[in-house]
Amino acid sequence: MLDLGQVPIYSKDRTEKDPIVIAGGPCAYNPEPLAPFIDCFYIGEGEVQYDLIFDLYKEHKKNGGSREDFIEKMLEIEGIYVPKFYDVTYKEDGRIEAFTPNHPKAKAKIKKQIVVDMEESFYPDKQIVPWSKAVHDRVFLEMFRGCLRGCRFCQAGMIYRPVREKSKENLIDSAKELIDSTGYDEISLSSLSTSDYSHLPEFMDMLLDTCQNERVNIALPSLRIDKMTVDLMNKVQGVRKSSLTFAPEAGSQRMRDVINKNLSEEEILNGSKLAFDAGWNRVKLYFMIGLPSEEEEDIRGIAKLGEQIVDTFYTIPKGRRKGAVQVAISTACFVPKPFTPFQWTGQNTHEEFIEKSRLIKNSITRRQIKFNHHDSQTSVIEAVIARGDRRVADGIYQAYKGGSTFDSWTEYFSFDNWLQAFEKADIDIDFYAHRDRSYDEILPWDHIDIGVSKEFLIKENEKALKGQTTPHCREKCSNCGATEFNGGVCYEN
Template structure:
């Protein structure tokens, strides 16, 4: 019988002990005597968040299909257990075996969000692994980073032995096979890093150096050994239908943030919104075959007992066989009380017809993401959505019995004016007006229109990567302007407005486009107690600002200035397929308020066509 890493006494003291005991349905246990490689897969946030992440489930399943590898899971301990582990010197452990992470060969950390950076240091320190890669010894696990934030890995460069840039199904087998051989030969840690640096998609920060100009921008980013490539190429799977997929995902004992079966229907997006990093780094769009998805869902429902199916995609409406898939799901599961969740849908007649069949109209609300209040600004960001689309979709929804609508916006977008911000309230009021134009006897009570705004953050590998942000005060002033405008609307009693925390935005923005010097910032913030920074109750902006000052840096340098075309950006050494020339052209088109057609309408020559396949017109030429 497994011995738990935590005593009964400790488990009784902490909130939700089921976060730490493992042994969930479909979790994988192996005989240690029969495996050569131990891999700890980490999501640096609390269990409920990490268990909702599809990427970890995919890699967990894929690694454990190998007889020579045992992949286990680890998450950030919540603050109550964190204190106990430090006080009693208990090393962080994996859920499956309950063994210390420091006993593993690899610690793989998925990096989804900049505000989880200090939690990465928490995981390392509690695991008793040196925080800085340069201080690690031969017996320490190799620390690898993956996920969307690795498309600018530089702020974390000093903490990781290497990063993998791309989709996990393509290169990991090669990495593990090489490690197995390396281990047999008794090779050194440094030898292994030199070897894997030559594998496409692998970035070893210690093999590169950076020099800065007097104005603090990058003068040169260069390799220090010949084995390191000058460019690190994103790795991508072309035929996504034949990739391994977890048809028996781990089912948590406690309710996860997304407590459902997740069916990934495609990767990538054809839309080309200029603020969206995912839409650029995951190009081109690749769809999964319908027969494959039908097989997956049957297996997953049989193996989990979940009562909801969610279709995963950046833009579900663009999946070619969506109608056939949804019809199949409704017919197959309608008598089993299974709910079908369809995020990322454009609201049209088909979508509303589907939702009326799979959702409880009285409880659900529909979501639109106009992103900007005015048509001018929607053209700047290449949203491809007109006011007529929004009002027309809302009207169809109201006719179908809905009376709740959520609207998502961003404030502080490039070229935004005060008039653009006020248009957010005007648009929300027009949506409410569409409801009250319905004859009274046909309405479903009063309507509720909830508008939310986040603050714009320029991300690497987007056309807006050169744009400046605003100060915290300027962001808040914009939010106040919108709020005041809501109070002036005719249907103000049916309208609600809320906005994101501006302080978090400032730090997230600085980290998103940060360079290698920020490793010191993150370490200083962590030493001052910053952790779980994505949680409002724990975020402390003053500590972060102090950490920047201690490191001799400022958030203003990273946020408030526009980048010039010829500036070397910290992530320029990564090749994602989409070219820097294309992104700059899109930046110029944004300033000219010019729309770029989506990838199905016309190829814009972004460069992603070098990855053959998918719906990319360029790749078919």
């Protein structure tokens, strides 16, 4: 984008005539691999500081200040991180030795900014309706931010803490306004884990009323499958009864406990049974391979769970079953992410992933099961960048120069190009992706404060290794540190 826009790629090469390049979003929580390309990073939810940033910019333009002056002024805004005002030194073995601010106003910790009261938060009621077909070509209703569950591999579950809900009345008002102003005939509910919305059945009844009056369809996201959600799916017209999605993430109960996916085999099988009974016949199952402490038994468990679901279909009396059952098993490769309890874990190698996929394939004995696995080469690159430091930026630049652009499209992805780029930039894949890190190592993202403490993440990692689970935030607070935001689920009741 920068190159096409004729904006110098490196921040240091930009002049007065160039725009100020600001990056944000979940990937920016570890800003370091992009540090030399970006003028300022913003850590947190945009609407909290947008006004302040734009006001500052207007004021600055009025006073005729330079680009550099403005970037320096940005240091005063909470959540803003300007990489050039920090120096990094490295130990001989390549690990970070120190990370030090080099400007008096540069903060030692950059604090995540969040909307604490979602009732008062801004939500655009006149959204842009594109002329061309867009990916999300419908009304989007954000019900809440954050996730209660605390899956240990999940970055979103940690960085969006704490859970903050909107009231059902507020949501219905927004839905009506958005339907009116956009003319869309479909509405989609968006949240990390929609089933955990605390007033889901009442809210859905209200939304169904609104949508039926307006002849608007409701697109349901993937829900935790239990009696309540099967009833709900039955009520919502237009939900196709062909495919049902579960994300058990791991094949054995031991492994699901390790990752804190509080989902039992019984719940999965009961959920499938309810859905088959209600007319579904296709199930998609999402898993991850390469999770910490994984053993052969856990891998075989993926195939076994698929087979148990096939068997469950045949427990429904013949007259009530619809068509033939199909179970699609998909596996992704585990990528350790910053700010998760697994941020210290080394990733499996490409060869290990291939071996594990082969094991699953060979363990499947039923023809009703289809198996797809995600290519591990992209996951290895992802692991280098996800937990990378500033030195990784050169590898990204070399890969770009070598032709890597639309890497998410498999036909454009070239593993060889990335390997060559990393070699040119002297980046050791093992060091970044496959190495276990120790708790006392300075991590490239340690200067970013998400409100969840490192002590909590360490405790969760230790519990994972013992196969111990942690209850979700509504069952019991586990003292993660997010109470400091003074809102959301931590203060319910």
